[in-house]
Amino acid sequence: MVVSADKGRVFAQARFPKFALVQPSLPAAAFKGEELDNDAVLEVKAPGMAPLKVPLKRARVGLKGSSGGRGSGVDVTVWTWSGHGIDEGPEAAAWWSSYLGLPARFVRFDADSADRQVEYAPAGYVTGFSNTGQFMFASEASLTDLNKRLPSPLSMNRFRPSITLRGPRAFEEDKWKTFSTMHSGKTLVFTFVEQCARCKVPTINQENPTGVGEEPLKTLATFRSGEVLGLKRSNGKKVYFGAYYVCDLTRDLKRTTKFLPRLGVGDKLTIISK
DSSP: OEEETTTOBBOOTTTOGGGGGOEEEOOHHHHHTOOOOTTOEEEEEOTTSOOEEEESSOOOOOOBTSOOSTTOEEEEEETTEEEEEEEOOHHHHHHHHHHHTSOEEEEEEOTTSSOOBOTTSOTTOBOTTOSSOSEEEEEHHHHHHHHHHSSSOOOGGGTOOSEEESSSOTTGGGTOSEEEEEETTEEEEEEEEEEEEOOSGGGBOSSSTTOBOSTTHHHHHHHSBHHHHTOTTSOSSOBEEEEEEEEGGGGSHHHHHHOOOOOOTTOOEEEEEO
């Protein structure tokens, strides 16, 4: 996560549209849950910048507010949540500060600290720095339904779901309580957290983030507002697209660090309860 250098507050794409052009990449082993080489890195690319390479191996955690070197502790804030992060060091800080034009630091989630708990999620689920849920699901049918109402169609990357679903009817992903998937013989169960309230990020062209328009928020307000949907936790003016879920295997943080659940394109989804 990128944060302000002074107060550790999250820097988000809603404030910095040029985040859309950042391209992170990980070694293939990271996606397979395999043991990583000691020199494995997260590589981050952006226009006009030399690639940033951040070691995936964690540095030893120091004291909060210590030197600011890699591995030192940092107090961070994500909207209404405050907690602890691990600084990735001066090189990463300089890279992000140069790209964004403001003093910034790059931090990772401290998996050994207190659990990061989603406000509306079942107890015990850890979400890292995400402010709502672990996974955001959206269906192709939901996007097709929206595009029929828009002046010009948009691609799914405006909504940045973790996982895109093919097959369900439009906005069915809002209505499930639990569902399961199976990959390589392992079953994963997902539990609904809440529908995804959209900020202004969907109005940002992810290929050319130079301006912000009205759509798709203007159209979503006509049929996907909290008031129209009758959502009790909404102020009525927010609009919703996609839904957040948590995965059952992540209830045990220590187990999560040893086993990486996998999903693949084409995995089947089974509805358990609505």
